[in-house]
Amino acid sequence: FFFFFFYQEVQELRKLGSYEPAFTDHYEVVRGIGEGGFATVKLARHRLTGTEVAVKALAKVLWNLPFLSEPDLMAGLDHPNVIQLFQVIETINYVYVVMEYAGRGNLRKLIAEPGGMPEEEARRLFRQTMQAVQYCHIKGIVHLDLKPENMALDDRGNVKLIDFGLSARFTAGQKLNRFWGTLLYFAPEIVLGKAYEGPPADVWSLGVTLYFMLTGRRPFMASTAQQVKKLILEGTYDTPLNVSEGAQSLIREILTVDPTQRPTLEQVMRHPWLSQGKAASPSPSVQTPEATPLSPNPCFTLLVPHFHKCKRWAAVGPSDRTEGSIEVQSRMLS
Structure with a gap:
């Protein structure tokens, strides 16, 4: 019953339609990548740099559940074989988790x-x-x-x-x-x-x-x-x-x-x-990872988390230090 209730809530929130302006002002949604019972994942493009990203939209009705601490866990990870977290945007209805996009699908397809x-x-x-x-x-x-x-x-x-x-x-x-x-x-x-x-x-x-x-x-x-x-x-x-x-x-x-x-x-x-x-x-x-990472786009260093020090996440890419700079508040889960 617990999960059925939240699943129904998520379906209702999905009826709201397109993503909210706090996200779409900075990203263009390209297409869907995947959808589960409690989240959707889409390919999006950063409007300022053209960089493709994957964005997971989590309904905030779920945000206090213990197994949805994904952004907090990812924020401390930096490894060539672990997907990189770029940004977290919180709005009234959703938390948008913006991540590196891996363009060749998943291992299952091979x-x-x-x-x-x-x-x-x-x-x-x-x-x-x-x-x-x-x-x-x-x-x-x-x-x-x-x-x-x-x-x-x-x-x-x-x-x-x-x-x-x-x-x-x-x-x-x-x-x-x-x-x-x-x-x-x-x-x-x-x-x-x-x-x-x-x-x-x-x-x-x-x-x-x-x-x-x-x-x-x-x-x-x-x-x-x-x-x-x-x-x-x-x-x-x-x-x-x-x-x-x-x-x-x-x-x-x-x-x-x-x-x-x-x-x-x-x-x-x-x-x-x-x-x-x-x-x-x-x-x-x-141990030195054997993967060869792609060089990062110098205009797309989006996320600088003050990890476990405060609840502020800021986009600080050089191209964003202009009028309209992205600066968002994100919930840090403990």
Whole structure:
């Protein structure tokens, strides 16, 4: 009933039509990218610079729900394989989250069903994804909804981790009580519905993702949700014989049912299969991302958050220091 009520409220707000002037004065909406039960995502163009951005519109009736702290979580992240937050605009009805646009869609579109993708390409993209998730963990954030649909690709074919709507902050050893996400990627401890540690759950989801990338099939599939849960809890899946022994070994290690025995991200990144075709990696805490980021538009440095110091977000790009400069108030979630 709780979610049905808010879903109905969002549908009513969507009937308001076009985006509000506080947003459209500075951005031209180009087309839709995606829509869920509680948000819409559109491609937009910054009127002053012509830069394309992705904008997620969140209905403010939802804004105080704990799993919609996405802008606050993203504000502290700066990594070539994590989507960049540019700006947050708050109006009467919506909060507009303006982000970097990754123009090649998501990883899901590259995975043939069945068959998967070539191992070399899967290794490259999975390595980048691992680096993004590892960075988030170092910053004290667990994603909790890792899947190919949340791994976007930029114009150079590099991974950009997206959609932190279900993510959470954590400290070492902290137990979480968040049980939403995508069932096919749930870790066994989440299926059990008991408090769990976030990083091992992310590792499990990465294992499911790798299996899907290499085979074009999810490892835990059944006709009902209960049967899927049973397979996950048992760790029962078909060994992907069409992939190398090294990849099979990595998948086996990651998909360990007991989270205390599951490898950490650091251990996964040292696996021989991931090391193929790459020089020895430095320490995880100082690891250099392998993606090559695009040079930023010097006229489009929009967001300078005074993170955890005040509730003000300001657009300070050089071209905006004129009459009509964007300066918005945004709610910082604690």
